[in-house]
Amino acid sequence: xxxVRTTVGVLVVAVMLFPLYWMINASFQTxxxxxxxxxxxxxxxxxxxxxxxxxxxxxxxxxxSIVVGAGATVLTLVLATPAAYALALLKAxxxxxxxxxxxxxxxxxxxxxxNALYRIFSSAGILDSAPALILADSTLAVPFAVxxxxxxxxxxxxxxLEAAALDGxxxxxxxxxxxLPMSRNALITAxxxxxxxxxxxxxxxxxxxxSSTTWTPITVGLYNYIGAGTNTTSWNSVMATAVISxxxxxxxxxxxxxxxxxxxxxxxxKD
Amino acid sequence: MTLTLPDGAVHGRAGAPxxxxxxxxxxxxxxxxxxxRLGFLAPVVVYTAVFFLYPLIRNIQLSFQDFGIQSVxxxxxxxxxxGNYRKLFDDPVFLKSVTNTLVFVAxxxxxxxxxxxxxxxxxxHTFPLSGLLRSLLLVxxxxxxxxxxxxxxxxxxTSNGVVNQVLLATHLVSDPVPWLNxxxxxxxxxxxxxxxxxxxxxxxILYGGLQAxxxxxYEAAALDGxxxxxxxxxxxxxxxxxxxxxxxxxxxxxxxxxxxxxxxxxxGGPANATHTVTTYGYQLSFGGLSEFGVGAAAGDLLIxxxxxxxxxxxxxLRAETGGR
Numbered sequence: 001x002x003x004v005r006t007t008v009g010v011l012v013v014a015v016m017l018f019p020l021y022w023m024i025n026a027s028f029q030t031x032x033x034x035x036x037x038x039x040x041x042x043x044x045x046x047x048x049x050x051x052x053x054x055x056x057x058x059x060x061x062x063x064x065s066i067v068v069g070a071g072a073t074v075l076t077l078v079l080a081t082p083a084a085y086a087l088a089l090l091k092a093x094x095x096x097x098x099x100x101x102x103x104x105x106x107x108x109x110x111x112x113x114x115n116a117l118y119r120i121f122s123s124a125g126i127l128d129s130a131p132a133l134i135l136a137d138s139t140l141a142v143p144f145a146v147x148x149x150x151x152x153x154x155x156x157x158x159x160x161l162e163a164a165a166l167d168g169x170x171x172x173x174x175x176x177x178x179x180l181p182m183s184r185n186a187l188i189t190a191x192x193x194x195x196x197x198x199x200x201x202x203x204x205x206x207x208x209x210x211s212s213t214t215w216t217p218i219t220v221g222l223y224n225y226i227g228a229g230t231n232t233t234s235w236n237s238v239m240a241t242a243v244i245s246x247x248x249x250x251x252x253x254x255x256x257x258x259x260x261x262x263x264x265x266x267x268x269x270k271d
Numbered sequence: 272m273t274l275t276l277p278d279g280a281v282h283g284r285a286g287a288p289x290x291x292x293x294x295x296x297x298x299x300x301x302x303x304x305x306x307x308r309l310g311f312l313a314p315v316v317v318y319t320a321v322f323f324l325y326p327l328i329r330n331i332q333l334s335f336q337d338f339g340i341q342s343v344x345x346x347x348x349x350x351x352x353x354g355n356y357r358k359l360f361d362d363p364v365f366l367k368s369v370t371n372t373l374v375f376v377a378x379x380x381x382x383x384x385x386x387x388x389x390x391x392x393x394x395x396h397t398f399p400l401s402g403l404l405r406s407l408l409l410v411x412x413x414x415x416x417x418x419x420x421x422x423x424x425x426x427x428x429t430s431n432g433v434v435n436q437v438l439l440a441t442h443l444v445s446d447p448v449p450w451l452n453x454x455x456x457x458x459x460x461x462x463x464x465x466x467x468x469x470x471x472x473x474x475x476i477l478y479g480g481l482q483a484x485x486x487x488x489y490e491a492a493a494l495d496g497x498x499x500x501x502x503x504x505x506x507x508x509x510x511x512x513x514x515x516x517x518x519x520x521x522x523x524x525x526x527x528x529x530x531x532x533x534x535x536x537x538x539g540g541p542a543n544a545t546h547t548v549t550t551y552g553y554q555l556s557f558g559g560l561s562e563f564g565v566g567a568a569a570g571d572l573l574i575x576x577x578x579x580x581x582x583x584x585x586x587x588l589r590a591e592t593g594g595r
Contacts (some may be wrong), residue, residue, distance in 0.1 A: 001398075002398040002399060003398075003399075005393075005396060005401070006398050006399045006400050006401075008299060008393070009393070009394075009398070009400065009401060009404045010400070012390070012393070012404075012406065012408075013404045013407050013408060015519070016408055016411065016467075016470070017407065017408075017410060017411075019411075019419075019422045019423065019426060019467065020410060020411075020414075020422070022422065022425075022426060022433060023362060023418075023422045023425075026358060026425065034431065036431075037430070037431070037436075038436060039433050039436045064514055071450055078314070079314045079315050079318050080315065082310075082311040082312070082314060082315075083311060083312050083314065083315035083316075083568045085311055086308055086309075086311035087312070090307075090308045090311060091308070092307075092308035092311065092312050093305060093308065093309070094312070095312070098312065098315070098316065098319075101319060101323075102319065103581075104578075104581070105319065105323040105324075105327075106575055107524055107574060107577040107578055107581055108323065108326075109527065109530075109549060109552075109570060109573045109574065110528055110530055111528070111530060111552050111553045111556070111566070111569075111570055111573075112326070112327070112330050112567070112570035112571070112573070112574060113326055114553075114557075115330060115333070115556050115557075115563065115567055115570060116325075116326030116327070116328060116329045116333075117322075119329065119333075120325070120326065120329070127527040135322065138322075139322050139323065139437050142318060142319075142322075143319075144314065146315060154566060170307075171304075171307050171311075173309070175311075196413060197412045199415060200414075200415035200416060200417070202415070202416065202417045202530075202531045202534075202535075203530055203531065203553075207557055218515055219415055220418040222418065222421060223421075223535060226406075226421055226424065226535070227294035236317075237424060238272075238421065238425070239421075239422075239425065242418045242421050242422060245415050245417070246414050246415070246418050249410060249413035249414050249415070250410070250553070252413060253406060253407075253409060253410060253413060256331060257406050260406070260413070261405075261406065261409065261475050
């Protein structure tokens with residue numbers, strides 16, 4: 001019975017992940033192979049040309065994505081960690097209200113945020129810049145990070161903090177010396193999600209940084225490749241770019257496998 | 272966006288403040304501690320005010336202003352009452368996008384949920400490689416949505432797409448299906464992609480719910496002579512109900528605001544066949560006509576709908592946990 005289940009499971013996963021295989025397969029074929037009327041199931045006699053083109057043409061976008069993703073991750077953790085600490089362990093006044101607000105703000109659709117942030121950033125004069133995207137992308141992750149960090153910190157035993165208080169450690173020192181080190185795994189999880197949200201963002205990038213030549217991320221680069229309804233002739237570099245854009249997700253799954261499912265069910269739905 | 276599971280953040284800790292009560296002679300110290308606690312919260316409070324509440328208020332304000340391309344240059348945007356909302360409801364494309372949204376949301380939720388539940392039920396039993404296979408299934412959820420849209424656009428391509436090639440080779444169709452190029456099939460095309468993206472989330476949350484059901488209940492039901500189907504109906508479904516509520520509510524809120532997938536695959540076309548309120552709202556604001564006021568109104572309508580469902584969900588959650 002177990003062997004039957006494994007076989008069925010492998011088949012199910014193969015079907016579900018077929019689009020990913022098909023993306024990788026196409027990224028290694030020549031455009032002549034891709035244009036044929038019958039599909040090539042393996043990239044035999046293929047090419048690395050798609051990847052060469054992708055790196056040559058999308059290198060700058062890739063760099064922008066890395067910088068923006070890293071910036072959004074740092075900003076998210078700096079904002080969310082102290083708040084999660086205060087909500088979980090310090091019983092800060094107004095904490096309950098803040099939690100509800102953080103839940104509710106996530107209902108706001110991205111198009112509303114983009115519309116409003118466009119106007120705010122425009123009058124602040126920071127459209128088409130790295131800070132514009134870092135600030136906008138962190139809005140996807142901050143509420144999420146507060147909630148998963150808080151859920152984790154609640155499980156830190158109060159006795160530890162009481163003992164620290166007896167030794168004369170104040171709230172700040174307890175935070176730096178006890179809570180932060182103990183929360184390492186939760187911080188990694190929240191940080192990785194923050195990076196992934198920023199990496200995958202397309203809406204903010206295409207509204208707030210559209211006319212920037214330096215600070216448009218890889219998602220916009222990929223979108224510009226396929227354009228709107230035009231017939232692309234070099235699907236292999238499109239697919240190579242798609243593969244490159246998927247790498248962070250793959251890395252996340254390998255590095256933080258256990259935490260991903262936990263993070264998902266503590267609290268996240270992708271935006 | 273984020274969710275709270277039934278045992279999660281909504282309930283918080285019981286709220287008695289630590290430290291002495293008011294007027295017990297330790298005021299200065301109390302005040303210092305309170306200030307310190309607030310200091311930890313302050314960054315997020317300020318951030319939320321600037322980056323969520325202010326945009327929200329500005330958007331509501333904007334939806335009552337005549338803010339078009341002329342305002343971008345003149346800086347003038349007179350208030351026009353309900354004019355933007357009236358414009359929306361007189362716009363046949365908007366009405367079409369409302370119908371499309373209903374179809375898109377209902378079918379996405381139904382299919383994601385059923386497939387997710389099937390997979391969760393399948394993985395409830397442990398077997399060799401089950402853990403690995405389960406985490407591999409998460410990949411579609413973690414992928415940038417633009418990538419998912421691009422790959423499906425390639426697979427659904429009319430002449431070179433693998434889907435048509437398989438359908439033709441197996442003689443299921445006699446002519447290639449113009450998936451994303453025909454108003455009759457484009458909605459099906461974007462739905463397939465969106466369902467694929469949503470299945471992992473449904474599976475993970477429902478799997479967690481199934482794990483929480485004590486195995487003893489199934490044994491007892493089996494002793495009472497209940498078959499698999501009866502066990503599912505009388506044990507699994509009732510106990511899974513709160514989790515099902517979470518999954519469907521969050522799925523609904525998320526699906527209402529789906530943008531990237533549709534924009535990358537069809538841009539709302541052909542002939543507006545795949546425009547939802549979200550993509551059309553975006554089109555109004557940023558699609559070249561710069562109808563920012565009308566776009567803001569469409570966004571506000573989305574918030575109201577999502578908000579109503581969230582309130583409904585939180586209330587049913589409270590009824591469930593408070594009824595003890």
